[in-house]
Amino acid sequence: MHADTELTAQVAAAAPYTSFLGMEIVSASEDEVRSRLEWSADKCTAGGMLHGGALMSLADSAGGFLAFLNLPADAKGTATIESKTNFFGPVRHGHVHAVSRPLHTGRRTIVVDTELYDDAGKLVARVTQTQAVL
Numbered sequence: 001m002h003a004d005t006e007l008t009a010q011v012a013a014a015a016p017y018t019s020f021l022g023m024e025i026v027s028a029s030e031d032e033v034r035s036r037l038e039w040s041a042d043k044c045t046a047g048g049m050l051h052g053g054a055l056m057s058l059a060d061s062a063g064g065f066l067a068f069l070n071l072p073a074d075a076k077g078t079a080t081i082e083s084k085t086n087f088f089g090p091v092r093h094g095h096v097h098a099v100s101r102p103l104h105t106g107r108r109t110i111v112v113d114t115e116l117y118d119d120a121g122k123l124v125a126r127v128t129q130t131q132a133v134l
Contacts, residue, residue, distance in 0.1 A: 001026045001034065001097070011065055018061050021054070025065070026097075033066040033100040039093050049090040052125075055116055056085050058098050059127035063112035066100040067131035070110055076134045078110065083129040094119035108133050 003024035012019035022043075026034040035058065037043075043054040060080055067078040097117045104111040109130050116125040 001036070003036065004028075015061065015064070017057070021057050021061065023058055023061050028065065028069065030066075030069045031101065033062050033069070033098075035062045035065075035098045035100075036095045037098075038095050039091055047090075048092050050092075050096060052085070052087060055087070055091070055096060055125050056083070056127065058096060059083075059085070059100070059114040059116060059125070060129060062098045062100040063114050063127065063129045064131060066102060066112050067110040067133075070102055070105045071133060072107055078131045079134060081109075081130050081132045083127060085125060085127045087125045089118070089122060089124045091118050091124055096124065103128070106133070 003026055007025045011025055022037055024036050037058045039050055043050055045051045098114050100112050100114040103113050109132060111130050114127040115123060118124050
């Protein structure tokens with residue numbers, strides 16, 4: 001999958017950390033956000049593995065964007081209030097691909113599930129986060 005450069009730029013303008021991280025948006029709707037992060041040595045821990053913090057940042061940013069797309073009309077924004085990550089395997093090259101989907105979209109909170117995959121399609125992490133509706 002290729003990144004949507006226009007959408008990636010729009011998200012980066014609203015949330016500059018996504019640009020610093022190197023997150024690219026592939027596709028987005030209120031039902032699903034697909035994004036990715038390219039492996040690079042400056043985002044690694046020992047052994048050339050993408051740092052868990054980089055994976056969590058990708059999931060949090062993608063999940064936050066999905067929550068934004070599901071905000072009630074009168075909301076002013078969203079903020080992560082809880083996040084749980086399970087790691088299943090390393091990413092040592094290529095891209096990590098994030099697929100974020102809503103589990104609950106309420107007036108006060110939005111709960112998002114994000115699965116992270118390597119280029120071979122292997123699940124490397126799963127993140128469940130709760131976003132406050134502001």
